[in-house]
Amino acid sequence: MNRIIGILILTLLTKVAFGQSISQSKVPAVVLNAFQLKYPNAEDIKWKKHKDKYEIDFKVNSKSHELKMDYKGSVSEHSQDLYLSEIPKDVLGIIREKAPFFDLHDADLYEKGGKITYVTKVRIDGSYSYFWVNEKAELQKYRRELKDSEIPDSIMKMIKSDYGSLDITRAKYVEERGNINYIIGGNINGKDNAFWFDTKYKFLRHKQDLRDTEIPATILKVVASDYKDFDIKDADKIQTKNDITYILRLQKSKDRVYVTFDKSGKILEVN
Helix, strand or coil: CCCHHCCCCCCCCCCCCCEEEEEEEHHHHHHHHHHHHHHHCCEEEEEEECCCCEEEEEEEEEEECCCEEEEECCCEEEEEEECCHHCCCHHHHHHHCCCCCCCCEEEEEEEEEEEEEEEEEEEEEEEEEEEECCCCEEEEEEEEECCHCCCCHHHHHHHHCCCCCCCCEEEEEEEEECCEEEEEEEEEEEEEEEECCCCCCCCCCCEEEECHHCCCCCHHHHHHHHHCEEEEEEEEEEEEEEEEEEEEEEEEEEEEEEEEEEECCEEEECC
C-alpha cells in the first residue's frame, strides 16, 4: 500500500514508522487474540513493536491493511486500501471540485479516535495531488505537487537573494484548515532546505539541515548533560519571522526522541 498517510508528519494522519520487527510468538496473548478475533482471515501478517504499541501489516482478500493496537488489544488506528468503487460518491465529488478529470493512483480509509478520513492520491496532467476528506465529505487537506514552472518567480528570487541558489527537489501547494501555503524544498550548498510562503508570497518559515558543528554550543551542552547516552542523528534549524528554534533527533539503541530547543538551549518540547 502506498503510505500516503505517512507523508505528513505531525498532522492528523501522522504514522509512527519507527518500530522493531518481532515474530508473532513474541506478541502477548491478549493482543494476538484480539487481532485474530477481529481479522480471522488475515494473511501475510507482519508484526512490529514501538514502545507499548503493536503495528500490524496484513492483507484480507488481497487488500492491504495497517493496524495499531495497544498492549490491551484495543485498536488505536487502522487504514486499508480502497478500490475506486468503494470511495463514497460525496467524497469523490469533493475531489472532482478541484480535479474534474484524474487517474486514481491510490486510496485508503483511515480510522482514528472514532473518526474516518479518506486519503486519496490522484494523477493530474503528470503531477500528483493528495486529498484528505472526512466522512462528512468535508475537505480537510489538499496538496498538489508543483512543477518548477508553477513556482512563483517572486518566491525563487527571495530565496536566492537571502539564502543562495536553490536546487529544487520538491515543491507543493497545500491547503489545510483555512491556510494556504507554498512549500519549496531543495539543496543549498549541499544541505537540505525547505521554505514556506503564503499565497501573497510572504515568507513564513525556513527549515535548514545542520551539521553537528553548526549546532549552537548552548544546545550541545544540554544534550551532553541531559542526553549523554544519546547520539545526534539529525539536526534542523527552524526560522520564522519572529523566532528561531532547533530540533534534534537523538537516538540511543532503539530509543528515539525529538527535542526542540530555543536558541539559548532551553528545552521547549520532547516527542
